Amino acid sequence: MDIAVLTIKIALPGCRSLKEKRQRMGGLHERFGRHPSIAVCESGDRDRHEASEWSFVVAAASSREVASLCSDIEDKLQRTVDGRVMEATREYL
Template sequence: MHISILTMAFSLPGCGSLKEKRQRMGGLHEKFGRNPAVAVCESGEHNRHDASEWSFVVVGASRREVESLCSQIEDKIQHSVQGRIINITCERI
């Protein structure tokens, strides 16, 4: 069993409310939470309008499978989130 925690921090310039923040983040729970190998949560910057941090716990039978899932998550987020990614970390457990 292989596990990685992918954490992504976002800047949301001009975002004026928590409602707008949810809209700009594009429903990350719905997009990635359906996959049984991925758990997703907003892990930081809960009360800030102009920033957000999300963590994805990815589990797989092989390291290659986990790395592939992490790459897919990064790619999809870069094309769907209306914000700027300011930091990405991936921790293997």
């Protein structure tokens, strides 16, 4: 079994409240947390309006599957979040 931690930092320009931040992030936890190979949480910048950091723990039978799931997460975030992905880091365990 291979495991990776994908951490993504997102800038939310013009965001003025935590309520707006939740709306703009669009339910990441519900969307990705349903997948049996992915655990997700907001891991940083919880009290900042203009930024958000999310961590995804991805586990699969092979490193190829893990890399594919991480890429899928990054692609979906780019398309669905009303913000800019500033940084994405992967740490393989």
